[in-house]
Amino acid sequence: MQEKGFWDGAKAATPTVFGYISIGMALGIVGAKSGLTPLEIGLMSIIVYSGSGQFALCGLILAKASLPSIGLTIFLINLRHFLMNLHTSTIFPKASIGQQLLIGSFMTDESYGILLGEHIRHKDISVIWMYGNNFAGYFTWATASIIGCVLGGLIPNPDSFGIDFALIAMFVAIFSSQLEGMVRRVKWQKITWILVTVFLSYILLSVIISSALAVLVATLLGCFVGVLLND
Numbered sequence: 001m002q003e004k005g006f007w008d009g010a011k012a013a014t015p016t017v018f019g020y021i022s023i024g025m026a027l028g029i030v031g032a033k034s035g036l037t038p039l040e041i042g043l044m045s046i047i048v049y050s051g052s053g054q055f056a057l058c059g060l061i062l063a064k065a066s067l068p069s070i071g072l073t074i075f076l077i078n079l080r081h082f083l084m085n086l087h088t089s090t091i092f093p094k095a096s097i098g099q100q101l102l103i104g105s106f107m108t109d110e111s112y113g114i115l116l117g118e119h120i121r122h123k124d125i126s127v128i129w130m131y132g133n134n135f136a137g138y139f140t141w142a143t144a145s146i147i148g149c150v151l152g153g154l155i156p157n158p159d160s161f162g163i164d165f166a167l168i169a170m171f172v173a174i175f176s177s178q179l180e181g182m183v184r185r186v187k188w189q190k191i192t193w194i195l196v197t198v199f200l201s202y203i204l205l206s207v208i209i210s211s212a213l214a215v216l217v218a219t220l221l222g223c224f225v226g227v228l229l230n231d
Contacts, residue, residue: 009132028148
């Protein structure tokens, strides 16, 4: 079988690309309302490249928060990436340290989800394929956020366009692709136990800890259950 290349990875990232167009423009609009220029939003997207982190950053800038508090907030929001990158490194065991760093630096929740779906179908994935997956989203996010910032002052009520639903739609598309591949290789009982564990853990934990931390802990518990049920 011929090894998949850069453009195959970019093509696989289609759900991410369409989602990032709407969400990136929403970020640009929020940034414009926070007093940021298209150049500043563009640099933020290129350097920070964190959807939830950048939305929080716009709010912190508007609130005139201190630099240490901004840095700590963005760090905690993106703490989950350590877990994702640890797992990703096992998918590319032959990749060099430089390649691993390049993959991890540009990987998002969405490109990670696309990777997992691909890994279910094909165990051997090329580093070049992952570059295409990552950079398709990166380029789209930066471009869309700049365009959104330019248009920000011209749209009085961006919520009327339903752009807040784009994130949900994007994750549904990514998850459905993963689930389709999983049912071919994993028993339904195991999938059900993992999903129930994650769901109930999140509901219970979100009462006593922050939602972001609850997501992380619930995910770890789901992974633990999956390992226990592994044949």
